Amino acid sequence: MTYDAFRHFADSWGLLFMAICYLAFVGWALLPRNRERSKAAKEMIFKDRDNG
Incomplete structure (x- = not known):
C-alpha cells in the first residue's frame, strides 16, 4: 500500500470510523443505566473533604 x-483511505473511511466510535462512546456514557456511575465520578473529588 502506497x-x-x-492517506486516501484514512481521509475517507478512517474519519468515518472515528466519528462513529465517538458517537458510540458518548451515547454509552449517556445511557440511563450509567447515571449512578456518572454521579459517583462527579462527586469523587469531594469524598475526603472536611466539612469545615
Whole structure:
C-alpha cells in the first residue's frame, strides 16, 4: 500500500470510523443505566473533604 493510497483511505473511511466510535462512546456514557456511575465520578473529588 502506497502512502497516497493509505492517506486516501484514512481521509475517507478512517474519519468515518472515528466519528462513529465517538458517537458510540458518548451515547454509552449517556445511557440511563450509567447515571449512578456518572454521579459517583462527579462527586469523587469531594469524598475526603472536611466539612469545615
